[in-house]
Every structure is written in C-alpha cells, then in structure tokens.
Amino acid sequence: MTRIDLQIAKAGCSACPIRHRAICASCEPTELDQLSEIKSYRTWRAGETILMEGANLPFVGSVVSGCATLTRSMEDGRVQMVGLLLPSDFVGRHDRDTAAYEVVAATDVTFCLFRRDEFRHLLSTTPHLMERMLQMSLDELDAARDWMILLGRKTAREKVATLLANILRRAASAGHPLRAELPLTRDAMASYLGLTIETVSRQVTALRKEGIIEMQGHRGITCADLSALLTAAGDDEDGATVA
Amino acid sequence: MTRIDLQIAKAGCSACPIRHRAICASCEPTELDQLSEIKSYRTWRAGETILMEGANLPFVGSVVSGCATLTRSMEDGRVQMVGLLLPSDFVGRHDRDTAAYEVVAATDVTFCLFRRDEFRHLLSTTPHLMERMLQMSLDELDAARDWMILLGRKTAREKVATLLANILRRAASAGHPLRAELPLTRDAMASYLGLTIETVSRQVTALRKEGIIEMQGHRGITCADLSALLTAAGDDEDGATVA
DNA sequence: CGTGCACTTGATCTAAGTCAACCCCAGTGG
DNA sequence: CCACTGGGGTTGACTTAGATCAAGTGCACG
Numbered sequence: 001m002t003r004i005d006l007q008i009a010k011a012g013c014s015a016c017p018i019r020h021r022a023i024c025a026s027c028e029p030t031e032l033d034q035l036s037e038i039k040s041y042r043t044w045r046a047g048e049t050i051l052m053e054g055a056n057l058p059f060v061g062s063v064v065s066g067c068a069t070l071t072r073s074m075e076d077g078r079v080q081m082v083g084l085l086l087p088s089d090f091v092g093r094h095d096r097d098t099a100a101y102e103v104v105a106a107t108d109v110t111f112c113l114f115r116r117d118e119f120r121h122l123l124s125t126t127p128h129l130m131e132r133m134l135q136m137s138l139d140e141l142d143a144a145r146d147w148m149i150l151l152g153r154k155t156a157r158e159k160v161a162t163l164l165a166n167i168l169r170r171a172a173s174a175g176h177p178l179r180a181e182l183p184l185t186r187d188a189m190a191s192y193l194g195l196t197i198e199t200v201s202r203q204v205t206a207l208r209k210e211g212i213i214e215m216q217g218h219r220g221i222t223c224a225d226l227s228a229l230l231t232a233a234g235d236d237e238d239g240a241t242v243a
Numbered sequence: 244m245t246r247i248d249l250q251i252a253k254a255g256c257s258a259c260p261i262r263h264r265a266i267c268a269s270c271e272p273t274e275l276d277q278l279s280e281i282k283s284y285r286t287w288r289a290g291e292t293i294l295m296e297g298a299n300l301p302f303v304g305s306v307v308s309g310c311a312t313l314t315r316s317m318e319d320g321r322v323q324m325v326g327l328l329l330p331s332d333f334v335g336r337h338d339r340d341t342a343a344y345e346v347v348a349a350t351d352v353t354f355c356l357f358r359r360d361e362f363r364h365l366l367s368t369t370p371h372l373m374e375r376m377l378q379m380s381l382d383e384l385d386a387a388r389d390w391m392i393l394l395g396r397k398t399a400r401e402k403v404a405t406l407l408a409n410i411l412r413r414a415a416s417a418g419h420p421l422r423a424e425l426p427l428t429r430d431a432m433a434s435y436l437g438l439t440i441e442t443v444s445r446q447v448t449a450l451r452k453e454g455i456i457e458m459q460g461h462r463g464i465t466c467a468d469l470s471a472l473l474t475a476a477g478d479d480e481d482g483a484t485v486a
Numbered sequence: 487c488g489t490g491c492a493c494t495t496g497a498t499c500t501a502a503g504t505c506a507a508c509c510c511c512a513g514t515g516g
Numbered sequence: 517c518c519a520c521t522g523g524g525g526t527t528g529a530c531t532t533a534g535a536t537c538a539a540g541t542g543c544a545c546g
Contacts, residue, residue: 072392074477080395082388093381100385130373137380138336142343144387145325149315151394152323152437156534186493194395199534201494217543218493234317399502429525442502444526461525 012036016112021088022062026132034126038118044068044105051103059113060092066109067183070101071191081192082144084184085109086170090136094120107183151194154234159193160203161232164213168223178226182219207232255279259355264331265305269375277369281361287311287348294346302356303335309352310426313344314434324435325387328352329413329426333379337363350426394437397477402436403446404475407456411466421469425462450475 013019013032024035041064044050050068051057063085070083070091082101085091091103094116114122123129150162171180182189186204190197207213212229214222223229256262256275267278284307287293293311294300306328313326313334325344328334334346337359357365366372393405407425414423425432429447433440450456455472457465466472 070388072388074392074396076477078392078396080392082391095378095381101388124370124374127367127370127373130370130377131367134373134377134380135338137377137384138338141380141384141387144384144391145313145315145344148325148387148390148394149317149321149323151391153317153321196535197493198495198536202534205494234319439503440525441504441527445502448526 016064018062018064018088018112022112023090023129023132023136024062026128027126028128031126031128034122035114035129038114038122040113041110042113043108043110046105046107046109048105049102050105050109050111051099051101053099053102055099057092057097057099058116059111060090060094060116060119061111061113063087063089063091064110064112067106068109069104069106069184069188069192071104072101079191080194081188083140084192086183090133092116094123094133106185106188156193156195156199157203157206157232158234159195160189160200161207161212161229162235163189163193164204164207164221164223165226165229165233165235168221168226168229178224179220179222182221186218259307261305261307261331261355265355266333266372266375266379267305269371270369271371274369274371277365278357278372281357281365283356284353285356286351286353289348289350289352291348292345293348293352293354294342294344296342296345298342300335300340300342301359302354303333303337303359303362304354304356306330306332306334307353307355310349311352312347312349312427312431312435314347315344322434323437324431326383327427327435333376335359337366337376349428349431399436399438399442400446400449400475401477402438403432403443404450404455404472405478406432406436407447407450407464407466408469408472408476408478411464411469411472421467422463422465425464429461 013024013036016022019025024032027035039061043066053072065087068085068091069081070085071079071081073079083089084106085103091111093100097116123133150159154162167182167184168178168180184192186197186200189195190200193200204213204215207229208215212223212225212232214224216222256267256279259265262268267275270278282304286309296315308330311328311334312324313328314322314324316322326332327349328346334354336343340359366376393402397405410425410427411421411423427435429440429443432438433443436443447456447458450472451458455466455468455475457467459465
C-alpha cells in the first residue's frame, strides 16, 4: 500500500473525492458502511497492466484518482481503445468472471476495489446500488455511442479536437477551466481516436499553429476559446459528446 | 392496430416470440402480469421514423419482430448508425424524457411498448426487472464497444464481412443457419459501418465474386462457409462481436 | 555523454471517398 | 400494353485524407 492509499483509507468514504459521483453516490449511510466493509484501495503506476483481456476478474471497482484505459485488440495486433476511465468511472462486470477488455494505467491510478462475489451479493440486496449501477451503465452506453459517430464519421482534425475538448471539460470540473495536463500519450490518443500517432501529432500541431490551443511541453494544454475548439470538433457549442 | 398486433395481443406473453430473451425474460408470472397490464403493441412500416433525435419520449419497449435502426447525426448531415434493434432488443431510457437517437423502422417492425412513467415505477419495485435491465444494458455496452473496434480499425472489407456474419448469426437462431434476408439497405449498411454506399456495394460484390457469399437479389444472402466469412471479417472463428 | 523514448516532420503510397454514368425493376398513368 | 419515372444498386475514373516509411529532434536518466 502506498502513502496515497493509506490517506484515503483512514479518511473513510465521507472524505472520498468521488463520493458523490461514483457507484456509491446514492447510497444511504448504512449502505455505505456495507460497501466500506468490502472495499480496498490499490494503486498502479503509469504504464502497468491492471487486467489482461480474458483474464480472471476477481475485483470490480471505481477509479479514485488518475486515469486508466480500456482497450480491445485484434489477433494481428491492431488496437482500439474503447473507454477512458477517469475518477468516479466504474470498471468490471459483476456477472462475468473474465475481463472483456485490457485495462492499463495511463497515469498513476488508484482504484477503490470490491471483491466481485461480495459486490454481486450486495448489489442484489441493495436497490439503491443496483439503480445507480444501471444509471451509470446507461450513461456509459450513451458515451460509447457518441464515440461511434466520432470513429465512423469525423475527420482526423475533428477527432483530435473532440478528444482535447473532452479532456479539458472533465479537467475543468476539478480546477481551472481552460488548462489541463493530458493523461494520455500520443500513442494512447491515437488508439482512442482510431488514428495513427503521426496523424495525431500533425493535428495537434495544426491546432496549435492556428492558435486554437497552446501547449506547455507535450502534455500541458491550454485553450483560451473553448468554442473555437468545439467548432473544430464539429460539435455545436452546446453539444454533449462526453468521454 | 394491424392484424399482426391483434394476434400477439390475444396470444398474451406466454406465446410471445421474445418472451425468454427480452426485458421480461426473468420475470415471475405475477410480475409478467404487471408488465402485461401496461403494455401495448404498435407496428411501423419500413422507412417510417419512430422517434426523432431529441423528441419527447413517452414510451420505452422491445422489438417483437422486424428491425429498426438507431442513428445519430451531425449538423452538416453526416450520419452514423449507433445500434441495430432486432427482436428482443430494448429501446429507450426510463430515466430520460427525450430520445438521444433517431429511431427508424428498417423493415416493418412491431414493438411491445410500455408507458415510460409506469415502466419506471415498475422497475423500481421489481428487482428481477431491474436486474435484467442492467444485464441487457451491460451486454449492449459490450456490443457497442465491439463495434468501436470495427469502426476504428477494420478495413472496408472486414467491416462488411463482419456485418454480414452478424446478421447471418442472429438470423440463424431463428431458422436455417446459413441463409438470411438482409434487413438493411446498402445505405443503412454504409451508415452502420462508417463507409459510403459505393464502398459497401463494391465489397459485397468482391465477397460474392470470391465465392465467400452468394446473393439472391439484393437482399437474400447465403453463406456456405461461415468460417471463411469470419476470416474475411478479421475475427477468430470463435470470436464474439455480436451486433 | 551516450542511450532511449516520446514526439515531430517530411515524402510517398493507398484505401476509401467523390463524382458520374448506368442498370434493373416496380409502380403509375396514358 | 408500354413508356416514363424514381429509387435502390452497381460500376468506373479520379481524388484525397490519412497511413506508411523514414529521418530527425529534444529531453530524461543512468
């Protein structure tokens, strides 16, 4: 257990940064206690594989901090990212005993984990939990379908702009509105967008040269005019399309 | 009400063709009665719009027979299909009052509909129903993510082969294994696959000329060797990837 | 002070898109 | 009965966005 883990474990659920957005969001105090009893924290370093595709799945859980990626791959090595896990996102199916995707830590990432069989039992006896689980699954399904229009119909420029806008938006909810540290390498971005690393690089450069974004090193990004970025993304200013 | 509707309504749930695969699959007889009380049937003709994106959503429900499509579109007219609704598939979010996608009848299609507010209430008081709903949502999420690898990484040939294989597989469960009537026009196929109509046409022709499939007119398809088709799809013989 | 890794940039290639013609067949109406 | 029309589908010629291949750059780390 790292230092971070201990901190959170001591503080308990009430001080948890994802308390009101995660799977536990609509739990009563007593239900929270039950969840608390079967939870444990674990942290992975950036780049570490958390789960292999097809591997045994003893745990399910939520991202507390950091970022992880969900990927599927074909036999010949082609890879497609199918999900980006940010704080409060849930991973793992309670009713499946193997993982359907590979899960990799994109940054250092800490999970709040539940033993799968115990979680399954709690789920079937706690309607609040089941309801929240359903709601989150449906939200994820909508997000996945939004991503399908990006993969199927958007240009490389629009893809990159969409991803950057999404990251800025999610980062904004936890700090300064127009500045973020990219949790993904160019490689991971390419995998998410259905592009090559070179194309991602070129499009980021193009957006920078046009003054739509500014970069601080390879990872830091600032956007003075989000609506310009959203226009480049091919979305309405109001458009959803959350990662 | 059409003749088909009356037939099913008279027969009741026990004779329903999707009884054991739909949202009601794990309901007890008494629960089924409750569902039965709030259900109604309705049929749309091929090509009719069932729901517009953003429209008010008074109903949720299951496809009983036929096929409908779920699409999202961008302001400039680009369209991406994000789901194919076949018998037993569920549509609509109980907790949202507007439709997130456009729903169009691909063939004549009959739905078993529930008033949304009544369904929501039943859901919250019937754990079996909630559990089944969650399971189906998670399955759909997996399917959506499988579709993402197709959209992001597969070639036109692989995309077309994958779609044909999926249709043949789902049709097979209700009849002859290697023969099906395509429920989609070339246009709808293109929309689903993130391709143009011309590319779909060329790839279908190519698969036919190579003897991997045979066509009876534009819609009838026969496949003597499914594993050859799956190889063209870039999947393992055993691979899942269900539409 | 290399060595390696993440990223960028440039030159070239190609799969799929675009544009345009055409086929086939089912209705429709003269 | 047949000409006309229109929608779905096919095919061909050409274009192009993004992939591929191949050098670089610049920074972090032993």
